Amino acid sequence: MMVSSKGRYALQVMMDIAKNEGDGYVSVADISERQHLPLKYLEVIVGILNKGGMLSSLRGKNGGYRLNKAPDEYSISEILNLTEGSLAPVECVKGHTAGCENAATCMTLPLWIGLDRVIEDYLSNISLQDVVDGNIKDF
Amino acid sequence: MMVSSKGRYALQVMMDIAKNEGDGYVSVADISERQHLPLKYLEVIVGILNKGGMLSSLRGKNGGYRLNKAPDEYSISEILNLTEGSLAPVECVKGHTAGCENAATCMTLPLWIGLDRVIEDYLSNISLQDVVDGNIKDF
DNA sequence: ATAATATCCTACAGAAAGGATAGGAATTAA
């Protein structure tokens, strides 16, 4: 029941780019250095974010990555769902197909659907900008 | 970000005992058969529930397990926390110590604390009885 | 052109966690 380092690093990457992209691109080497995260692993993770349409890239000198939209347009949910594959707490609530062959009689399914929903609700209402700004209410 | 089979099976075990304990004890063999779950694995899981104080046991013939309190006195949170070890989404919000050495400056910590809380809130407000009764609102 | 700087691609590898199984010791009821 844990968010893996892949997802956590991806979030750090997105935050770092949000903070450091001026008009140019942010390189993975710079992110790696600032965030103290392994370069080669970040290359893999950034590749996922890029292929998933969250970033644009530019190769070569002065190249790197930049956000495709404003930081307040990214929800934490979409970032984590992309990098983690899914945030579903159990297999049977993945991909909104909701259930195995016993779904009709499964007494625990509603529980998992409800849990999935509170997680999704929470994370989809927090933006990248919110995290960068330290703007997370309550707690 | 998944609840493991250990936690899911533990929940099934608790539900099965809740349903099937009359005045006597429920054996693991019976649970295994009714729920179609591996006996030897269930023995391990039930051991955790027992040592954690959720069940009482009786050895020998006609032995087995029974609940220590009424089904509506168990929250799903306590069952899953016991068997999973923790439901915290990241290492640094385990055990209410909240944080690593960088906690003071970590921008993502509030996010994880908040996520932990919505999960905990949801699961602590649903009882074993609710699940057995199919009494989970919404969705 | 060329050199330097980046991304991009994908296979591999060690460590940790997940998901059981195995075998028997201890206890209890009939």
Added chain:
DNA sequence: TTAATTCCTATCCTTTCTGTAGGATATTAT
């Protein structure tokens, strides 16, 4: 005494996690 049952804990196989490695490809500055 015997059958049934919990109890204990070591082991094992598989999958996932967490990276690493090495190079191919593209871009820009000079």
